[in-house]
Amino acid sequence: MYLMQDPFGRTVDYLRVSVTDRCDFRCVYCMSEDMTFLPKKDLLTLEEMDRLCTVFVNKGVRKLRLTGGEPLVRKNVMWLFERLGRHLDSGALDELTLTTNGSQLSRFADDLARAGVRRVNVSLDTLKPELFADITRWGRLTQVMEGLKAAKEAGLKVKINTVALKGVNDDELETLVAWCADEGFDLTFIEVMPMGAIMDDTGADDSGREGQFMSLEDVRLRLSQRWTLAETSYRSAGPARYFMVGETGQRLGFITPLSHNFCELCNRVRLTCTGMLYMCLGQDDSMDLRAVLRGSESDAKLSSAIDQAILKKPKGHDFLIGRDADAAVARHMSVTGG
Ligand code: SAM
Ligand code: SF4
Numbered sequence: 395m396y397l398m399q400d401p402f403g404r405t406v407d408y409l410r411v412s413v414t415d416r417c418d419f420r421c422v423y424c425m426s427e428d429m430t431f432l433p434k435k436d437l438l439t440l441e442e443m444d445r446l447c448t449v450f451v452n453k454g455v456r457k458l459r460l461t462g463g464e465p466l467v468r469k470n471v472m473w474l475f476e477r478l479g480r481h482l483d484s485g486a487l488d489e490l491t492l493t494t495n496g497s498q499l500s501r502f503a504d505d506l507a508r509a510g511v512r513r514v515n516v517s518l519d520t521l522k523p524e525l526f527a528d529i530t531r532w533g534r535l536t537q538v539m540e541g542l543k544a545a546k547e548a549g550l551k552v553k554i555n556t557v558a559l560k561g562v563n564d565d566e567l568e569t570l571v572a573w574c575a576d577e578g579f580d581l582t583f584i585e586v587m588p589m590g591a592i593m594d595d596t597g598a599d600d601s602g603r604e605g606q607f608m609s610l611e612d613v614r615l616r617l618s619q620r621w622t623l624a625e626t627s628y629r630s631a632g633p634a635r636y637f638m639v640g641e642t643g644q645r646l647g648f649i650t651p652l653s654h655n656f657c658e659l660c661n662r663v664r665l666t667c668t669g670m671l672y673m674c675l676g677q678d679d680s681m682d683l684r685a686v687l688r689g690s691e692s693d694a695k696l697s698s699a700i701d702q703a704i705l706k707k708p709k710g711h712d713f714l715i716g717r718d719a720d721a722a723v724a725r726h727m728s729v730t731g732g
Contacts, residue, residue: 398455399704404660404661404707406454406455406707407456408661408663409447409458409664410459410460410461410664411460411667412463412664413460413667414437414462414467414471414667416431416462416463416467417463418495418497418533419464419495419497419530420530421519422529423557423559423606438668440471442669442688444474444477444478446669452697453697453700456488457487457488458481458487458490458491460492461492464494466494466497466498466502472502472506472509475490475492475506475510490509491511491512494514494515494517495530496516496518496537496538497541499514499538499540499544499545500537501544503541503544503548504544504548506548506550513552515552515553515555515582516554516555518538519557519559520535520562520563521535521566523535525563529562542577546577546578552579553580554570554580556570556581557583558584558608560607567613568617571621571642572642575643575644580647582648583613583647583648583649585607585608585649586603588603609650610648610649613648621642622639622640622641623637623638657674657709657710657711663703669682671683671700671703673704674708676710676711679707679708681700681706
């Protein structure tokens with residue numbers, strides 16, 4: 395089998411696709427309240443996304459994650475899941491999955507399971523309804539809870555993603571571990587990353603990220619006082635370090651781009667909804683695949699453009715957070731999809 399390898403010997407076998415930059419929430423660390431979204435005509439059609447993903451699968455991608463923005467608000471997105479499911483049936487793909495805020499899961503969980511999705515990542519930063527409304531601005535906790543229930547009933551395995559925010563949800567991290575254990579969910583904590591400017595109407599930084607950053611190393615030490623955390627060699631083809639919680643048997647992950655760099659194991663590239671391929675979440679190296687895709691009906695040019703892009707995959711990111719650190723990259727997480 396042909397494999398895509400970057401200049402540092404890393405095999406790229408994981409593609410994350412942001413299917414839309416739009417979202418039905420406005421999480422404070424992710425988006426401004428009034429975002430300007432891309433005009434619809436700039437987006438790849440779902441057929442184009444299927445074509446591109448298929449080229450990647452033929453080039454050795456074994457895992458596809460659809461994300462966004464909120465992937466489940468893209469019109470007809472289930473058509474794309476169903477189409478991509480054929481690569482699971484053929485054995486070319488090991489996993490088709492998504493990252494979602496959970497708001498639409500009660501509507502789509504059954505369809506996702508039917509398309510071959512086995513696991514979902516659901517982002518949830520708090521179990522307090524009021525705080526949930528504050529963090530997401532437009533979300534309601536009950537909607538996500540209903541979505542989680544539907545996911546369970548559909549047989550989907552759930553992993554919760556929680557951004558740890560000092561002074562916001564740091565008093566709830568233990569509660570979240572215990573709640574996930576009761577629900578049978580895995581849990582991953584994420585450090586807040588400096589992506590995309592979030593400004594108030596005077597142009598001042600309004601993201602609060604600087605004050606909210608907390609090192610997950612400290613969180614891990616804190617949780618170790620209550621639970622036995624044993625580091626595992628488990629890797630989910632993602633950047634998290636995983637621990638088993640001795641008392642509950644659940645898996646607990648820590649994504650630490652700022653306090654611990656994980657780039658040496660990076661196996662993924664990211665496609666935006668306009669067909670830009672980004673080689674690193676924290677760098678600007680990119681390749682416009684939409685022009686190549688629309689310029690030729692054959693996939694040969696697309697395949698060689700992807701090869702050239704992979705050769706530009708940087709060694710790593712250099713995220714910084716702090717007083718003088720501007721957003722490390724100008725685009726929001728919702729562009730490249732977390
Ligand atoms: N809307 C979906 C969701 O929220 O799960 C998928 C896209 S969202 C951009 C993917 C993940 O990125 C979420 O878990 C979210 O919490 C996280 N995220 C967004 N902005 C972030 C930031 N600045 N730092 C760290 N994580 C961020
Ligand atoms: Fe939307 Fe996800 Fe960003 Fe929240 S984190 S605003 S749910 S894209």
